[in-house]
Amino acid sequence: xxxxxxxxxxxxxxxxxxxxxxxxxxxxxxxxxxxxxxxxxxxxxxxxxxxxxxxxxxxxxxxxxxxxxxxxxxxxxxxxxxxxxxxxxxxxxxxxxxxxxxxxxxxxxxxxxxxxxxxxxxxxxxxxxxxxxxxxxxxxxxxxxxxxxxxxxxxxxxxxxxxxxxxxxxxxxxxxxxxxxxxxxxxxxxxxxxxxxxxxxxxxxxxxxxxxxxxxxxxxxxxxxxxxxxxxxxxxxxxxxxxxxxxxxxxxxxxxxxxxxxxxxxxxxxxxxxxxxxxxxxxxxxxxxxxxxxxxxxxxxxxxxxxxxxxxxxxxxxxxxxxxxxxxxxxxxxxxxxxxxxxxxxxxxxxxxxxxxxxxxxxxxxxxxxxxxxxxxxxxxxxxxxxxxxxxxxxxxxxxxxxxxxxxxxxxxxxxxxxxxxxxxxxxxxxxxxxxxxxxxxxxxxxxxxxxxxxxxxxxxxxxxxxxxxxxxxxxxxxxxxxxxxxxxxxx
Numbered sequence: 001x002x003x004x005x006x007x008x009x010x011x012x013x014x015x016x017x018x019x020x021x022x023x024x025x026x027x028x029x030x031x032x033x034x035x036x037x038x039x040x041x042x043x044x045x046x047x048x049x050x051x052x053x054x055x056x057x058x059x060x061x062x063x064x065x066x067x068x069x070x071x072x073x074x075x076x077x078x079x080x081x082x083x084x085x086x087x088x089x090x091x092x093x094x095x096x097x098x099x100x101x102x103x104x105x106x107x108x109x110x111x112x113x114x115x116x117x118x119x120x121x122x123x124x125x126x127x128x129x130x131x132x133x134x135x136x137x138x139x140x141x142x143x144x145x146x147x148x149x150x151x152x153x154x155x156x157x158x159x160x161x162x163x164x165x166x167x168x169x170x171x172x173x174x175x176x177x178x179x180x181x182x183x184x185x186x187x188x189x190x191x192x193x194x195x196x197x198x199x200x201x202x203x204x205x206x207x208x209x210x211x212x213x214x215x216x217x218x219x220x221x222x223x224x225x226x227x228x229x230x231x232x233x234x235x236x237x238x239x240x241x242x243x244x245x246x247x248x249x250x251x252x253x254x255x256x257x258x259x260x261x262x263x264x265x266x267x268x269x270x271x272x273x274x275x276x277x278x279x280x281x282x283x284x285x286x287x288x289x290x291x292x293x294x295x296x297x298x299x300x301x302x303x304x305x306x307x308x309x310x311x312x313x314x315x316x317x318x319x320x321x322x323x324x325x326x327x328x329x330x331x332x333x334x335x336x337x338x339x340x341x342x343x344x345x346x347x348x349x350x351x352x353x354x355x356x357x358x359x360x361x362x363x364x365x366x367x368x369x370x371x372x373x374x375x376x377x378x379x380x381x382x383x384x385x386x387x388x389x390x391x392x393x394x395x396x397x398x399x400x401x402x403x404x405x406x407x408x409x410x411x412x413x414x415x416x417x418x419x420x421x422x423x424x425x426x427x428x429x430x431x432x433x434x435x436x437x438x439x440x441x442x443x444x445x446x447x448x449x450x451x452x453x454x455x456x457x458x459x460x461x462x463x464x465x466x467x468x469x470x471x472x473x474x475x476x477x478x479x480x481x482x483x484x485x486x487x488x489x490x491x492x
């Protein structure tokens with residue numbers, strides 16, 4: 001194991017671990033360090049597809065981009081994708097392994113741990129620095145024996161650990177000092193510093209807080225990172241979707257309401273829409289929150305059938321049909337695309353024992369589930385010249401597929417370069433459409449053409465690319481961290 005290892009752990013979920021690892025990946029890559037990200041086990045339906053078709057967490061895929069390298073499955077050897085009934089699909093080394101309950105999952109710990117160590121050994125042998133991300137908190141005492149991702153990894157690599165707390169949630173002293181207190185002595189010895197994240201206002205007001213943390217925690221505070229609004233770095237899990245700020249009333253001229261399905265997947269599909277000036281993206285959990293949107297989007301999901309039942313139980317089905325009948329724009333991506341069709345068939349009980357489910361019937365589409373899963377990066381040629389697609393005919397869009405169902409459409413509008421498969425369905429007026437392609441809105445011409453059909457007008461500014469957003473957060477984090485002390489921690 002030639003490389004050094006630095007591990008970012010948190011006091012709880014969503015304190016900013018993925019964000020900080022992304023920033024650090026870019027900071028060290030800019031220094032000329034050969035650096036790679038790693039997270040042993042992810043629980044997220046926000047996945048990405050590597051060049052070989054393997055699935056990993058979206059966070060590690062983004063962190064690889066921050067390093068300037070191609071993502072691979074060693075960066076996230078275990079990915080848990082929650083399904084219905086407290087079960088998760090387990091992805092090992094990028095491929096579907098089993099679907100297990102939480103209890104039965106940990107019965108396989110010896111096998112899973114061997115995959116974790118195999119992956120981290122490979123990264124350590126190929127790089128100078130591996131930046132490791134933890135999960136949740138390392139101080140969950142009831143889970144210590146089954147740990148595959150926090151201190152077990154740190155002890156295996158003898159990684160220097162930096163503990164991160166979220167001051168915006170309050171209780172920063174209890175978060176950081178309490179976590180340190182609950183660690184075992186061998187674990188505590190690995191913690192070489194703490195970071196205070198998401199600080200609003202004048203950081204000098206927290207000078208005494210830093211003194212308290214250093215005195216009582218007996219570790220240096222390496223920095224106080226400001227709360228960075230609209231950083232547009234893809235989130236790992238759905239906590240941001242559930243946050244109240246995402247459920248507020250629309251403030252922009254173009255109001256896009258995304259149905260916050262219980263098992264929502266790949267919700268970063270909509271980040272490029274949110275980044276456009278004059279566009280509001282809201283996640284709604286109740287039909288009354290729809291108000292009068294410019295468009296309704298049904299996103300991807302890890303369980304189409306279960307989430308469609310939820311959608312219908314909430315009354316969204318009636319609202320969506322009426323909205324479409326009045327000429328409203330309705331879009332479905334992947335699982336949401338399947339829901340826009342007439343029927344969904346599951347003869348092999350991949351997701352349900354129901355057999356056949358009658359869906360929204362807004363598109364001439366029939367879907368059948370098969371156990372085999374499609375995971376691939378794709379490019380596709382737009383074959384339709386209908387409605388707002390007229391200016392885009394014969395242009396190429398890129399993205400990726402992650403789905404089990406196969407759909408038969410009477411109105412396809414995409415031809416996939418690989419094997420010439422057809423994808424998508426669209427109503428003749430262009431107001432109701434869908435397809436399997438994730439990442440579609442990252443294609444600027446496509447995104448802006450669709451927004452234009454809703455009445456949006458370009459504001460003249462140039463939207464930052466993901467790479468530029470990574471540079472932006474790296475600049476901010478680097479300015480606020482004690483980089484000399486951090487480099488000393490890594491080297492020691």
